[in-house]
Amino acid sequence: MSGMTRGPALLFSILLASAAGPALGQGAVSALKGHNSNAPVDVEADRIEVQDRADRAIFSGNVNVRQADLTMNSARLTVAYSGGTSGTQIQRLDASGGVTVRSPSETARGSVAIYDLDRRLITMLGNVTLTQGANTVNGGRLVIDLDSGRSTIDGKGVGGASGGRVTGRFTVRPSGN
Numbered sequence: 001m002s003g004m005t006r007g008p009a010l011l012f013s014i015l016l017a018s019a020a021g022p023a024l025g026q027g028a029v030s031a032l033k034g035h036n037s038n039a040p041v042d043v044e045a046d047r048i049e050v051q052d053r054a055d056r057a058i059f060s061g062n063v064n065v066r067q068a069d070l071t072m073n074s075a076r077l078t079v080a081y082s083g084g085t086s087g088t089q090i091q092r093l094d095a096s097g098g099v100t101v102r103s104p105s106e107t108a109r110g111s112v113a114i115y116d117l118d119r120r121l122i123t124m125l126g127n128v129t130l131t132q133g134a135n136t137v138n139g140g141r142l143v144i145d146l147d148s149g150r151s152t153i154d155g156k157g158v159g160g161a162s163g164g165r166v167t168g169r170f171t172v173r174p175s176g177n
Helices: 009-020 022-027
Strands: 042-044 047-051 056-067 070-082 089-102 107-116 121-132 135-145 151-154 167-169
Touching: 056 089, 070 107, 089 121, 121 151
Parallel strands: none
Antiparallel strands: 042 056, 047 056, 056 070, 070 089, 089 107, 107 121, 121 135, 135 151, 135 167
């Protein structure tokens, strides 16, 4: 999160990139570009089940995750980690059940979210909505590359189902301003 506010141009570029296909998808930039995925991850929930032999922890009920300026809320979260002499290293967060991911200037909602800390990718699936101010883009899948800030929304749904379309609604500045 760079701290800079990126106005409606971000969502407009995402819509154009998505409508034009993957070749132009490289032009959209997320406010999460450069997010510090090495920052500590704080998790709170109603319940936790630790499965040490499987190197995972399952949080359920009102799950709240915070890493730097990124927050994620869901009904359920599975944390995949590796243990060693240097401590526990989180590798991946799999959230489900009405997932919301927020940065200071954007909010994304979907059925499922996968945050791969090693690859620095956040993927959201299922009735995805990305909102920035009064501007909104809807689709089946959102992928945010935290290194490049590249965001792609397409019509694919959960399980790779295709056939959906990307839609958007954008505010327009009144003429004369």
